Amino acid sequence: MDLFKKKWKHFGIKQINDFLTYFNNQWCKSNNGWLEKYSVGIQSTSNALESFHDKIKKDLKDKRFGIIEFLNECESNLIHRWSTRKSPTLTLIRDGESVITDNLNIKTFDNEPFISSNDYTEAYKWNRLNKSIIVYNDQLFMPDGKKKTLSKEDCKLYLEELQQKNWSSFDMMIEFLDSIHIVSLNKENWKLSICSCSFWLKNLHCSHVISCAYRSKLCSFDSIGMNLPIERNKKRGPQSETANAYNKQPGENDKDDELILPVTKKSKVKSSQERQDQxxxxxxxxxxxxxxxxxxxxxx
Ligand SMILES: [Zn+2]
Ligand SMILES: [Zn+2]
Known part of the structure; x- marks a missing residue:
């Protein structure tokens, strides 16, 4: 915040300064919980809560109850109905007999981020940039922008700078933060992996996570096969720049330290895909x- 203030104070415009003072008091001091990073994994709006509140009010017809009556009312009116909505099976009374059927109107509850085929396509494109992903301190580091490679030294420096917070301007801080993305891969369920990029904070998934999972063989791009840009006249075997880069990397880097896409794996995926729908x-x-x-x- 100090760097942000510095950046805008620099212009010396009264309106901006007034706004800064307001913003600082209102959104940094008294209400500082708006940042997505404030509590990761917790809902960022109270919409669901408000919706429940609305349903409770409607179902109880806006009557006011004491707490005990209210709970009794909830038990007899609300809980019973709500809990059936998310149940995979329902017990119905049909011709006087109880029958268990599948709940066709089940409301599913997502325990992991939903990743659309569009997200996969974006991740596929990112992956095709063929950036190096370095394993350092059990986390995966990858460069942003035009930069393609990273060294362990880069990762170490990044973490140190992150600790020191010695940025001289707001823009430099943002540039620094965006220069490297760090993924903590969850090997049991890769969809629960965490990335340091701003897209992840908003959406709980990002191309970096998907690519890391892909290179760790935890997921594949098969599901979006038809949407992928397929190069014309693509011949088998390494011929493109990308394939060469894949070939080069294992020799250049310590295998344990970098998540690379080995050629064998790529062709294996391709051939199995081809075999299926040849x-x-x-x-x-x-x-x-x-x-x-x-x-x-x-x-x-
Ligand atoms: Zn990311
Ligand atoms: Zn023919």
């Missing part, structure tokens, strides 16, 4: 290639 040209029997649709290499 199609052959009905005229010349050549395996067909896929763009948006199946087509034959020989344009038959």
């Amino acid at each position: 199609q052959v040209c009905p005229k010349c029997n050549t395996p067909m290639l896929k763009r948006r649709y199946w087509y034959c290499e020989n344009k038959c």
